[in-house]
Amino acid sequence: MNRPFGVTLLALLHVLQAILAFIIGLVLVALGTFLPRFLTQFPRLARHTGLFEIIGAIAIIVASLYLLLSYGLWTGKGWAWTISLILAGLGIILSLVTLILRGGVGGVIALILDAVIIYYLTRVNVKAFFGKTQPPDTFPSASQSISHQQSTEASIAPKFCVNCGAPLTADVKFCSHCGSKLS
Numbered sequence: 001m002n003r004p005f006g007v008t009l010l011a012l013l014h015v016l017q018a019i020l021a022f023i024i025g026l027v028l029v030a031l032g033t034f035l036p037r038f039l040t041q042f043p044r045l046a047r048h049t050g051l052f053e054i055i056g057a058i059a060i061i062v063a064s065l066y067l068l069l070s071y072g073l074w075t076g077k078g079w080a081w082t083i084s085l086i087l088a089g090l091g092i093i094l095s096l097v098t099l100i101l102r103g104g105v106g107g108v109i110a111l112i113l114d115a116v117i118i119y120y121l122t123r124v125n126v127k128a129f130f131g132k133t134q135p136p137d138t139f140p141s142a143s144q145s146i147s148h149q150q151s152t153e154a155s156i157a158p159k160f161c162v163n164c165g166a167p168l169t170a171d172v173k174f175c176s177h178c179g180s181k182l183s
Contacts, residue, residue, distance in 0.1 A: 001129050003076065006120050010084065011073040018066035021059045028056030081121060081130035088117040 032052030072080025095111035098104070120126060127133040159168040163180040174181055 001076075003074070004123075004126050004129055007073055007076075007126060007129060010117070011070045014066045014070035014073065018063040018070065021063035021066060025056045025059030025061075025063060028052045028059060030056075032056060076129050076131070078130050078132060081127070081132060085118060085121055088114040088121070092118075 029052070032049045032054075035049045035052065069080055069083055071077075073084065091114035092111060095107045095114060098107040099111070124133060159170070161168055161175040161178060161180060161182065163175065163178050166175055166178065168175060168182065172182065
């Protein structure tokens with residue numbers, strides 16, 4: 001089964017998220033490493049630069065997980081479908097909390113995007129791509145299509161007499177050309 005376009009788009013968006021998280025992680029780790037040298041006048045602030053390194057390392061781990069999820073979506077792994085649904089559900093909850101506490105357009109946009117992702121991932125053809133359901137009946141499988149085509153061709157295609165080679169019409173018992181009995 002071909003990968004649905006929306007799944008491709010979702011996988012590529014996760015790659016972009018991974019790249020962004022990786023860059024942020026590297027910047028934070030670098031800040032945590034080099035910032036103490038510049039903060040000698042502020043000893044209280046210099047003590048907390050390790051936090052930058054920890055948050056940066058977490059961002060790099062998150063980037064790796066996004067890349068793994070992107071691979072799972074790209075290749076149609078069932079676990080990637082499940083994780084994507086869970087992340088979208090958590091995103092809806094987080095968006096609702098954000099809307100209640102702060103309001104704003106960002107929370108509404110995130111809420112709509114997560115709802116669209118859940119709606120899309122629960123479509124029959126998308127679920128079938130991830131092996132979560134059978135493909136829709138409206139699209140016959142390749143083997144069904146070939147066997148149907150062969151049976152149709154067999155009933156339409158002319159048969160030939162084994163004795164004289166004359167074309168025969170369907171359901172005849174004797175050749176109309178030479179009179180041989182047909183099996």
